[in-house]
Amino acid sequence: MAxxxxxxxxxxxxEQLSATSTxxxxxxxxxxxxxxxxxxxxxxxxxxxxxAVIESKKSKNGxxxxxSITVNLKNPDQVIxxxxxxxxxxxxxxx
Numbered sequence: 001m002a003x004x005x006x007x008x009x010x011x012x013x014x015e016q017l018s019a020t021s022t023x024x025x026x027x028x029x030x031x032x033x034x035x036x037x038x039x040x041x042x043x044x045x046x047x048x049x050x051x052a053v054i055e056s057k058k059s060k061n062g063x064x065x066x067x068s069i070t071v072n073l074k075n076p077d078q079v080i081x082x083x084x085x086x087x088x089x090x091x092x093x094x095x
Contacts, residue, residue: 010080017076027079029069030095031086035062039089043067046085 021027033039035058044054052071059065073079086092 010083013083014076014080017079021076023075024072026070026072029067029071029082029086031067031069032064032093032095033067033089034091035059035065036091039091040065040067042089043069043086043092046082047071 017027031043033043040056047054047069050071052069055068057066057068071082073082083094087094
C-alpha cells in the first residue's frame with residue numbers, strides 16, 4: 001500500500017471510530033496469516049500485557065490461520081497504532 005493511501009485509510013478509520021464508538025472501548029481485530037508459528041507469535045506479542053482475548057483458528061487445509069483479537073483501547077489512535085505494528089509483519093492481511 002502506498003504511504004499516502006495508508007495515511008488516507010487511517011485518517012478515515014480514525015473518523016469512523018470516533019463517530020461510532022465511545023472511548024475507551026473494546027475493539028475487535030481480525031488478521032489472516034500463513035500458518036507460520038513465528039508470525040502468529042509476533043502478532044500475540046504486539047498485544048501482550050493488554051488484557052487482550054486472542055483466538056486463533058486454522059483454515060480447513062491448515063495453510064492459513066485467522067487471528068481474532070478483542071482488546072480494550074483508550075482511543076482510535078491506539079487502534080491505528082496496533083494496525084501499523086501488525087502491518088509491519090510480512091504477509092499479514094488485516095480484515
